[in-house]
Amino acid sequence: MPSARILIVDDEALVRWSLKERLNEAGYDDVFEAGLASEALERIASSEIDLVLLDYKLPDGDGLSVLKKIKEASTEIQVILMTGFSSVENAVEAMKLGAYHYVNKPFNLDEVEMLVQKALETSQLRREVRALRTSQGREYSFDAIIGSSPAMQAIKALLARVAKSPASTVLLTGDTGTGKDLAAKTIHYNSDRARRSFVNITMSALPEQLLESELFGHERGAFTDARQQKRGLLETGDGGTVFLDEIGEMTAGLQAKLLRFLEEKTFKRVGGLADIRVDVRVIAATNRNLEQEVSNGKFREDLFYRLQVMPIALPPLRERHGDVPLLTSYYIDVFNREFKRHVRGVSQEAQAMLEQYQWPGNIRELRNAIERAMLLVEHEWLQPGDFTTLTRTVTPAEFKLPHEGISLDEVERQLVVQALERSGGNQTQAGQLLGINRDQVRYRIEKFGLAAKS
């Protein structure tokens, strides 16, 4: 990486000269020198330096404190420490403080050159990963959250505030497909944690024991398959965000451990004794009604309140029909690009249908419906018939009160009968067809004197 800028800090001119010669030969043209710690720090403050070769003993300061100051100025700068005597403790200390490596004096120039090259490669790699992360982050700008309804405007403002707040725990609630994942990532990528990792785990995906070790890590031998020590997500997410999806599915044992972590900021690996402290922002999400889970005794009340510090409830699409046209045209754009189509929009009839539809799968369902329609379509304007995936296209709006009036009781009775017929007598399923629960179905069976089949 010959365009790198290297600073040699050593009070002996001869050492500086031999290093500089060697690095120049290796193709590094921008090599600077400093004989004093103060000079070195000035240089670092005034110009971009990628790597410092730092003598341990300087007339005006010791290497470790200079190293500390360099790292304070910028964690990006790689430092290789040159020690006059081999002291293991110093070397260990230097590595702890963020030195890339150390070499013992008198050093072997080949070794120094190789270390310099490796250190620079490491920082180059880091830079690439960071660039990747930020470009990934761009996908999660607030503009990518579509919605101009007052409800969505308020949500966006709230997300922005939360992103900027230091580390508050967040609880995202909302039905499936309302954008909980998207909201969690948007918070992360717009916070000052954006450069660190966003890790996520779904509570329902794994059995309790595995989940626990995924989350908290484990020590070697903690259980039969634990052949090696493993860091958990809380550790890999240090400095970043940990997204706990489907928190309502968490088992009682894990709930207790999570609560302890949220309160004390420390945890123990499975089978471990040491308390490990990390700095993560926890974002939890659920499509269940946690309050109800609490009253059913399925979710710890204290954990609920601990998560509830910053609750964000994502409204279902059916409560903000005004956003449907916007989302529709957004996704038509997306899939025009992806499938190289030239769809211009939806017909008036289709628009009306989409706006009346209840969207049980929310934005995910809308996105999929448009994707599906656009895969097959040949015409420029999408028609009602192009949306083949929508589950319940019949909406109450299509019922018309007959001119002569109608008996509501009779309509209700017929619908309940039909629902029970279709579900083969299964009251829960019949209830789903009618948007009511099983008890309400049973009540109507009694009310209308219908023979309950099962």
Ligand SMILES: Nc1ncnc2c1ncn2[C@@H]1O[C@H](COP(=O)(O)OP(=O)(O)OP(=O)(O)O)[C@@H](O)[C@H]1O
């Ligand atoms: N406001 C929005 N604007 C644009 N796209 C959105 C919006 N909200 C959600 N989406 C998109 O809808 C899809 C579903 O969203 P997401 O995965 O965040 O839902 P979820 O609430 O996590 O659902 P689940 O509970 O099923 O996990 C994703 O493709 C997401 O990008």
Ligand SMILES: [Mg+2]
């Ligand atoms: Mg999700």
